[in-house]
């Protein structure tokens with residue numbers, strides 16, 4: 001039996017090194033016990049040191065590495081063993097599709113991403129000290145081990161102010177230069193009032209939209225940590241009073257009519273920001289480092305009444321200079337395919353998952369770089385606000401980055417294209433990005449893949465036509 005003791009709950013590197021050595025030496029999952037410091041007296045080294053360096057390495061897909069990095073942050077004590085079982089099967093070329101372990105690992109990763117999203121949304125700093133001695137402190141109770149993973153986001157977002165995020169597990173601190181991590185503390189040690197309090201309350205009340213109230217959305221475990229806890233109850237009560245007024249009361253007495261797709265845009269267009277206002281806000285976004293080297297924010301474009309929203313990856317070189325999405329070679333390819341599928345681009349809202357151009361300079365050329373998961377996640381706020389403003393009947397995700405942003409998880413394109421996916425009440429179609437077609441090496445593959453792309457868009461067009469007819 002090999003007992004592996006990892007340094008801490010988020011020790012991905014420790015897990016990776018041990019798992020690799022175990023797998024290369026043919027140690028079966030049943031012969032390994034995983035624990036973290038404090039769980040056993042044995043050291044991590046004693047778990048694998050007796051194993052020789054195996055001569056042959058093996059590779060795993062990048063998606064598995066991403067999945068492992070996320071799932072390891074889950075609080076489930078079995079996660080290390082589960083991930084090793086998956087690695088073991090991957091090494092034996094086992095097909096993981098339909099595997100119950102992979103389903104559980106994906107569920108863990110999703111829960112971790114949700115927890116990070118909530119941390120990003122809910123952390124609110126309180127000011128301690130004044131002027132030159134000011135320090136900003138926030139309290140959060142994460143459901144999973146997300147503090148270290150989320151800290152870089154706050155370091156980018158609040159780079160100019162020294163802050164600490166305190167949690168029962170770990171505390172993250174930023175001194176303007178580097179993030180440091182210390183052990184967790186008790187909530188009673190956290191200050192709970194400051195001179196910014198009233199401003200925050202006013203700010204939150206102003207943001208609150210009663211028409212978008214969804215009481216079931218957030219597990220109640222999170223409610224106690226909401227910085228604006230004291231104002232939430234009155235806001236909800238007000239919203240309930242407004243939505244139980246005469247309009248709803250009269251509707252309730254009518255026989256139930258299924259909502260038709262064409263009814264929804266008009267009813268829903270009454271909420272959400274205007275695209276012009278969002279574009280203005282996003283122009284100053286500094287939520288991730290991509291703004292630093294890009295020329296400008298490239299926001300979405302198209303009518304606010306659009307039934308279809310197309311989401312690409314990020315602006316390219318031409319888009320970055322023009323400040324408009326899909327105006328380069330991939331945009332021309334997209335225009336042609338939309339036309340063949342019978343979709344009028346003028347009636348479509350077009351945007352990107354990431355709004356700033358990510359590139360590496362090579363002489364005079366700027367080489368496109370794929371956005372990383374933290375950048376996609378940081379920029380998702382803009383996609384969500386565009387979605388709330390446009391309220392399309394259908395979202396088409398073009399490529400893996402767009403699919404990850406739209407569906408909130410890594411989604412393989414080939415396995416998910418060709419049919420509509422229901423996600424959070426929105427119909428989603430996943431297909432390739434037109435730039436993929438441009439990169440294909442031979443003419444035959446290009447023609448074939450282009451036709452598949454057009455066929456995917458025809459699915460979107462057909463569904464919209466049927467919905468309109470049904471309405």
Ligand code: SF4
Nearest residue numbers: 285287288355356379
């Ligand atoms: S890429 Fe998105 S999140 Fe990052 S700075 Fe630009 S707009 Fe903000």
